[in-house]
Amino acid sequence: MKNKESIVWITGASSGIGEALAKIYAQKGVKLILSSRRLDALKKVKRSCDNPENIQILAFDLNDFENAAIQVEKALNFYGKIDVLINNAGISQRSLIAATEFKVFKALIDIDYLGTVALSRALLPHFIEQKSGHFVVVSSVMGKYGSPYRSGYAAAKHALHGFFDVLRMEHQRDNIHVTMICPGFVATPIAKNSLTEDGSALGVDDVATRKGIKVDDFALKMVRAVEQKKWEVSFGGKERLGVYLKRLSNKLLHSIVLRSKVR
Numbered sequence: 373m374k375n376k377e378s379i380v381w382i383t384g385a386s387s388g389i390g391e392a393l394a395k396i397y398a399q400k401g402v403k404l405i406l407s408s409r410r411l412d413a414l415k416k417v418k419r420s421c422d423n424p425e426n427i428q429i430l431a432f433d434l435n436d437f438e439n440a441a442i443q444v445e446k447a448l449n450f451y452g453k454i455d456v457l458i459n460n461a462g463i464s465q466r467s468l469i470a471a472t473e474f475k476v477f478k479a480l481i482d483i484d485y486l487g488t489v490a491l492s493r494a495l496l497p498h499f500i501e502q503k504s505g506h507f508v509v510v511s512s513v514m515g516k517y518g519s520p521y522r523s524g525y526a527a528a529k530h531a532l533h534g535f536f537d538v539l540r541m542e543h544q545r546d547n548i549h550v551t552m553i554c555p556g557f558v559a560t561p562i563a564k565n566s567l568t569e570d571g572s573a574l575g576v577d578d579v580a581t582r583k584g585i586k587v588d589d590f591a592l593k594m595v596r597a598v599e600q601k602k603w604e605v606s607f608g609g610k611e612r613l614g615v616y617l618k619r620l621s622n623k624l625l626h627s628i629v630l631r632s633k634v635r
Contacts (some may be wrong), residue, residue, distance in 0.1 A: 381405040384461030386413035388560035394589035434487030440494040464566040465525040477524040484528035497621040556608020559582030
């Protein structure tokens, strides 16, 4: 962040991309609010960061839609304002449609889409009032095209793009920016924590994720994209090419994804 006086709020900050972002912003001297469900993990992240005196912790469950406004009020009480909300919290999926219980699809929509919408909508009046603000959304290349075993995850990420593209249109006049970040495979615990057919965690890593872009490298690229107020960017390996291939030929992309046998 070029302006050290900026206040950045990061959800899903207890591990993975959120933790890596916290360390980069902390090193820059930016004031931070770190959120996730896991209070102890957030405290550990704070201790590992530079300038911990500039970091506040707010633990809550993104699924608690009814209390989104209360969480925003608590966050605003730390510094009196918020300039950037990085919607990073979320969960992935590894299960076939026919075998997946409906409750899993609902959980993916609740966590990956509605939780983010509820929190962002609750913060929006503050951004409108101060005539500035920046919503950053960690989507996925799965927000642009689909892949087997990720149906509910892809659907939730697609929904994020529809919502935030419209938010950008409606509030451009209020100097409110939206950046959609679409990573491919990043070496984080996302695969291990993915939901399976019955809603339980997969519990193991997968080769593609393990060999993905290093999380610290990804976070650096993401921070630069946010500073440049990019509308939408994708990062990763060959999987990110699917974003562009879909524009050329949906049928060709379909064939290539099926041949890839990535789970």
